[in-house]
Amino acid sequence: MTTKDIGPKGTVQKSAEGALDFVDERSGVKTGARWFLFRNIPAGTSWFQTLGFTAMVVFGMQAITGIILAMYYVPDTSGGAYASIQRITEEVTWGWMVRGMHKWGASVMIIVVFLHMARVFIWGSYKYPRELTWVTGAVLLMFTLFMGLTGYLLVWDQKAYWATVVAVNIFASAPIVGPYIGDILRAGPEFGPSTLSRFYSIHMLVIPAGIAAFIGLHLYFIMRLGISEPPWAKRRLRIERDEEDARRRAAREQAAALPGTVTYPAGAPTGAGGDDR
Ligand code: HEM
Numbered sequence: 247m248t249t250k251d252i253g254p255k256g257t258v259q260k261s262a263e264g265a266l267d268f269v270d271e272r273s274g275v276k277t278g279a280r281w282f283l284f285r286n287i288p289a290g291t292s293w294f295q296t297l298g299f300t301a302m303v304v305f306g307m308q309a310i311t312g313i314i315l316a317m318y319y320v321p322d323t324s325g326g327a328y329a330s331i332q333r334i335t336e337e338v339t340w341g342w343m344v345r346g347m348h349k350w351g352a353s354v355m356i357i358v359v360f361l362h363m364a365r366v367f368i369w370g371s372y373k374y375p376r377e378l379t380w381v382t383g384a385v386l387l388m389f390t391l392f393m394g395l396t397g398y399l400l401v402w403d404q405k406a407y408w409a410t411v412v413a414v415n416i417f418a419s420a421p422i423v424g425p426y427i428g429d430i431l432r433a434g435p436e437f438g439p440s441t442l443s444r445f446y447s448i449h450m451l452v453i454p455a456g457i458a459a460f461i462g463l464h465l466y467f468i469m470r471l472g473i474s475e476p477p478w479a480k481r482r483l484r485i486e487r488d489e490e491d492a493r494r495r496a497a498r499e500q501a502a503a504l505p506g507t508v509t510y511p512a513g514a515p516t517g518a519g520g521d522d523r
Contacts, residue, residue, distance in 0.1 A: 288475040294369075295473055297362035298464075304355040305457060308393075311348040312450060319400065321446040323439045327402035352394050359390050371474040379467040382460050389457045396449035402442060410445075411437060 255263070270276040287295075318338055320330040334341040363383065366372055372380035399410040414437075418428025433440035475482045501507065 282469070285469075285472070287473055288479060289481070290476045290479050291473065292476070294365045294476075297358060297365055298468075301355060301358045301362055302461060304351055304358055305461070308348060308351050308355060309454060311344050311351065312454075314344050315348055316450055319446075321400070321442050323402060323442050327400065327442060331401050352397060355390055356394060359387055363387065369474065369477050375471055376467070376474065379464060379471065382464045382467065386457060386460050386464060389453050389460065393449065393453050393457070396445045396453065399442065399445045400449065407437070 266276065315334060318330055318334045318341065320326040322330075331345075334345050336342070338344075366380065366383070395410070395413055399406050414428055414431050417431060418424045420427065429435065431441075431444070432438075433444040
């Protein structure tokens with residue numbers, strides 16, 4: 247209950263709450279939203295732990311601007327693709343802005359994902375029990391980079407064409423599987439109309455679906471395990487100190503059990519007990 251809940255309710259508030267209660271009674275949406283959003287987080291949580299969510303928001307923006315661009319883009323290698331991009335930039339209402347948001351958003355997403363990964367790495371948040379969160383994140387990183395590669399070709403100008411030829415040749419030069427990957431990406435042995443269709447389909451259907459699925463998995467692990475504490479959190483330091491104590495105690499007991507170990511009379515200073523850190 248907040249201070250806003252005090253006092254008589256207006257008609258609008260009453261009707262809104264009534265409608266929400268009606269839906270909640272039948273769907274459990276309020277309970278679900280509370281379960282999903284209202285969670286205890288560790289002390290010391292800061293802006294650093296919002297970078298993953300920022301990546302998610304940028305992905306959402308990319309999806310929205312991408313859908314709008316797809317309404318005007320024509321994947322045609324005989325000039326239609328480039329002409330449609332020009333039309334979006336110069337003629338379509340707000341087209342220049344939507345295209346600009348999508349283009350710069352791609353770079354922002356890559357930068358934010360790397361910053362998020364750096365935070366997770368420097369804080370050691372990838373360690374037990376969050377190994378699978380890291381693995382699903384690594385897949386998301388690959389998807390994000392691949393999104394950049396496949397989107398770059400769609401403009402179908404000289405720069406996009408030759409940059410993608412180089413990138414695909416690098417993939418194709420990998421040992422054993424390289425030539426197969428090259429053929430799959432090019433949709434054949436040469437760059438052509440099918441290559442553009444393939445890149446377009448991968449860019450706007452295959453990878454976004456993959457990213458959405460893996461974000462779901464990533465979030466499931468985060469909700470199951472909770473967000474990790476900062477390395478400087480007192481509770482975490484205490485747990486680490488207790489673990490170190492337990493390790494030392496076990497080592498001492500093991501050493502004491504070895505044959506030929508000298509046992510001292512009770513009360514004699516052994517140098518082994520107590521807090522000897
Ligand atoms: C599209 C890319 C990604 C999205 C949308 C995403 C999303 C998120 C979100 C929302 C969180 C919760 C905490 C926060 O907001 O920072 C999180 C945590 C985490 N992410 Fe990501 N992530 C992405 C990429 C990655 C990558 C590339 C890695 C590492 C290879 C990674 C590993 C992790 C780990 C280990 C956590 C748990 C951190 C903790 O408990 O402190 N994520 N991610």
